[in-house]
Amino acid sequence: NAGVTQTPKFQVLKTGQSMTLQCAQDMNHEYMSWYRQDPGMGLRLIHYSVGAGITDQGEVPNGYNVSRSTTEDFPLRLLSAAPSQTSVYFCASRLGTGVYGYTFGSGTRLTVV
Amino acid sequence: QQPVQSPQAVILREGEDAVINCSSSKALYSVHWYRQKHGEAPVFLMILLKGGEQKGHEKISASFNEKKQQSSLYLTASQLSYSGTYFCGPEAQGGSEKLVFGKGTKLTVNP
Numbered sequence: 001n002a003g004v005t006q007t008p009k010f011q012v013l014k015t016g017q018s019m020t021l022q023c024a025q026d027m028n029h030e031y032m033s034w035y036r037q038d039p040g041m042g043l044r045l046i047h048y049s050v051g052a053g054i055t056d057q058g059e060v061p062n063g064y065n066v067s068r069s070t071t072e073d074f075p076l077r078l079l080s081a082a083p084s085q086t087s088v089y090f091c092a093s094r095l096g097t098g099v100y101g102y103t104f105g106s107g108t109r110l111t112v113v
Numbered sequence: 114q115q116p117v118q119s120p121q122a123v124i125l126r127e128g129e130d131a132v133i134n135c136s137s138s139k140a141l142y143s144v145h146w147y148r149q150k151h152g153e154a155p156v157f158l159m160i161l162l163k164g165g166e167q168k169g170h171e172k173i174s175a176s177f178n179e180k181k182q183q184s185s186l187y188l189t190a191s192q193l194s195y196s197g198t199y200f201c202g203p204e205a206q207g208g209s210e211k212l213v214f215g216k217g218t219k220l221t222v223n224p
Binding site (some may be wrong): 030033035040041042043044045048050056058059090092097098099100101102103104105106107 | 115139143145147153154155156157158159160162200204210211212213214215217
């Protein structure tokens with residue numbers, strides 16, 4: 001049981017480049033979310049999904065796209081990277097609402113220059 | 114809307130107690146609590162449900178006052194291992210698919 005796996009762990013992008021942050025979980029969790037973490041700002045929700053084929057926007061969705069074609073995978077796409085997207089990105093999953101907490105991946109540290 | 118946590122930071126000596134508060138502007142169904150150590154991912158501590166009992170994890174316990182839309186995390190006889198940033202994540206009435214966290218409370222426990 002690997003839990004929530006994020007790749008890559010580190011990435012440097014140039015302004016304007018695009019890339020996809022990968023997130024996969026092997027716990028058959030229906031709910032998955034992407035958060036970004038910046039100093040002093042806590043964890044801010046980017047996008048979330050309640051199952052395959054269903055996604056919705058969080059607090060800070062601009063500049064990011066997501067899709068959920070399978071239960072296991074929830075990739076986050078940066079369309080045209082900007083320095084403001086320099087951050088640590090966490091993917092998290094949980095079985096459902098109610099009594100279930102989130103399991104977080106180890107994070108991707110992204111720097112946009 | 115982001116919940117409000119207080120205090121923003123607290124420094125303790127080993128063995129001292131601390132309370133971290135979390136307030137929401139919405140009617141709540143549950144509150145999550147997580148701890149994040151420096152350079153690591155957040156880790157789930159506990160969830161409190163509306164109408165449920167106070168819960169505990171090690172010497173860390175929490176309460177949930179749904180009428181006041183508040184939750185408090187109690188750290189008793191703190192240990193060095195309790196150092197980290199604590200986040201609350203309230204869920205709106207009826208359950209919610211998304212979890213919005215507060216900005217966190219940084220706890221430092223010194224010997």
